[in-house]
Amino acid sequence: MTLSSNDSEETNQVEPSAGQVSPEVSPEIKTTLGSAPVRRSGGRSSGKVIAVVALIFAIGIGGLILQRSSSTPKTVKLTAHDMQLIFQELLPPQQQQQIASDPEERKKLVADIKKLLAVAQVAEQEGYAEHPDLKTQLALALDRVLNDAYKKKNPDAKATDEEINAYYLNHPKDFDDFLQSNPRAAQQAQGPQRDELKKQLGEFKVIAERARKDGLDREDLTRLQILLTRSQALAGAYLGDLQKNADKLVADGDVEQYYKDHQTDFDEVRVRHILVSTQPKPDAEDESDAKDTKDSKDKKAPEKPKPLTKEEARKKSQDLLERARKGEDFAKLAKENSDDPGSKDKGGEYDFFGHGKMMPEFEKAAFALKIGEISDLVETQFGFHIIKLEERRAAASPDTDQKVRQQIVDKLKQEKLEARINDIADKSDVVVPEDFDTTPKMASEPQTSRTGRTAEAGKPEEN
Numbered sequence: 001m002t003l004s005s006n007d008s009e010e011t012n013q014v015e016p017s018a019g020q021v022s023p024e025v026s027p028e029i030k031t032t033l034g035s036a037p038v039r040r041s042g043g044r045s046s047g048k049v050i051a052v053v054a055l056i057f058a059i060g061i062g063g064l065i066l067q068r069s070s071s072t073p074k075t076v077k078l079t080a081h082d083m084q085l086i087f088q089e090l091l092p093p094q095q096q097q098q099i100a101s102d103p104e105e106r107k108k109l110v111a112d113i114k115k116l117l118a119v120a121q122v123a124e125q126e127g128y129a130e131h132p133d134l135k136t137q138l139a140l141a142l143d144r145v146l147n148d149a150y151k152k153k154n155p156d157a158k159a160t161d162e163e164i165n166a167y168y169l170n171h172p173k174d175f176d177d178f179l180q181s182n183p184r185a186a187q188q189a190q191g192p193q194r195d196e197l198k199k200q201l202g203e204f205k206v207i208a209e210r211a212r213k214d215g216l217d218r219e220d221l222t223r224l225q226i227l228l229t230r231s232q233a234l235a236g237a238y239l240g241d242l243q244k245n246a247d248k249l250v251a252d253g254d255v256e257q258y259y260k261d262h263q264t265d266f267d268e269v270r271v272r273h274i275l276v277s278t279q280p281k282p283d284a285e286d287e288s289d290a291k292d293t294k295d296s297k298d299k300k301a302p303e304k305p306k307p308l309t310k311e312e313a314r315k316k317s318q319d320l321l322e323r324a325r326k327g328e329d330f331a332k333l334a335k336e337n338s339d340d341p342g343s344k345d346k347g348g349e350y351d352f353f354g355h356g357k358m359m360p361e362f363e364k365a366a367f368a369l370k371i372g373e374i375s376d377l378v379e380t381q382f383g384f385h386i387i388k389l390e391e392r393r394a395a396a397s398p399d400t401d402q403k404v405r406q407q408i409v410d411k412l413k414q415e416k417l418e419a420r421i422n423d424i425a426d427k428s429d430v431v432v433p434e435d436f437d438t439t440p441k442m443a444s445e446p447q448t449s450r451t452g453r454t455a456e457a458g459k460p461e462e463n
Helices: 027-033 050-059 080-090 093-101 105-126 131-154 161-170 174-181 183-187 194-213 220-243 252-261 283-293 310-325 329-335 358-367 402-428
Strands: 268-277 349-353 379-382 383-393
Touching: 080 105, 080 220, 093 105, 105 220, 105 402, 131 174, 131 194, 131 220, 161 174, 161 194, 174 183, 174 194, 183 194, 194 268, 252 402, 268 310, 268 329, 268 358, 310 329, 310 383, 349 383, 358 379, 358 383
Parallel strands: none
Antiparallel strands: 268 349, 268 383, 379 383
16 A cells, blocks of 8 residues: 555546457557447446547647648537537546536536647647648548447448458558558568458458448537547647647746745655554455465464444544654554554655655645644545654755756646647637536436346446
8 A cells, every 4th residue: 555646546537448349359450440439338438538638738738839731620619419418428427427516527528628629620720630640540540430330330240351352452552551650550460460450450441431321420429529539639649749849948047936936845754654544454465364274274264354444443543643642652653553564664654755746635734744743633545644744854956956857847847838728728719618418327317227127327238
């Protein structure tokens, strides 16, 4: 167990689609062609609807626009019905519930989608869609959506060898273009699986053509999936290029001034802590117990200790806190009572750490203490903590510590990049309405299984 924020923070992301390109598709083809967002039975939605919005904030966007051929894409104007479809069909039930109950979450969804579409629009204007590699990837992304839409209606769809051969007669360069834009597939194609890869891609293309002939690309949900998938690819490529030049946005003077204005943000603390856990014991302890008794056939395997209830853990923690504040040796108390295996043998010690390294509740309490002070009970997802501040030190100047300097550069770069994103969205003519139906799909239309029972939320019946 660790309190590191990277290991403990939960992410709220839309799950990858569980659809398939073909029943026996190779890993390289599957990775490349993937699977588009597609609603499955039971009302559950899959696919990354606005995943590139996270990318926007992860790698940012700079003010250095690459000079490429310019084009004028059509203005994107989503309707209230479009937003309802995105909300009910492409977002997971948990996120639907959050948005339905919180107007601010609705506004955030609208803002995120507008940023995605606005950045993609700028990429389109700068000619990114005509770049050879990206052009191939955009075509594959479109075909991926169409494959999923077609196989949703025709689960057993296959393409004959004759159809695949006919496709390649009319598109002789497609397979080579695919390999050129996908190094992993190209590497595999050097071996005996080349023909199988080519067949799989051909079937993929044939199914996409069938979907077009059936008009599936004009259906509302598929149309939106195509728009969002294309926008993800364009925005991702655009932001990736701009990120390469983002360091030029931050000057030395900016770094020095930021350090002066936020010096305490770079302080570090050394603490001891006691954890009273509300979580089950790690599996490793169970395995150790089992090993001790595996040769004793007449002995029953020891029962797994039940975790303390929240109230039991709180009471135990409070007793330990009172003992610590009465002067008992904190390190000894931690060694004898803490449930944190990573620190208990060291008397509960965590060596120096800075902001953003621990869980928010733990970090906030630790940095609020004076040297030698013991915190009140601090609750996290692991249980209850008692924290004692042992030492505090100021971070080195960015002039002498490259690590501190890089932290500041990254922070300033992110601020400038996010400001640029917001500027793009503010100036964009993209329309994303805020007024749309946010009745959660699972709540409004409960699905029933083939046996007549209502399917559990988030656990749809498989097709």
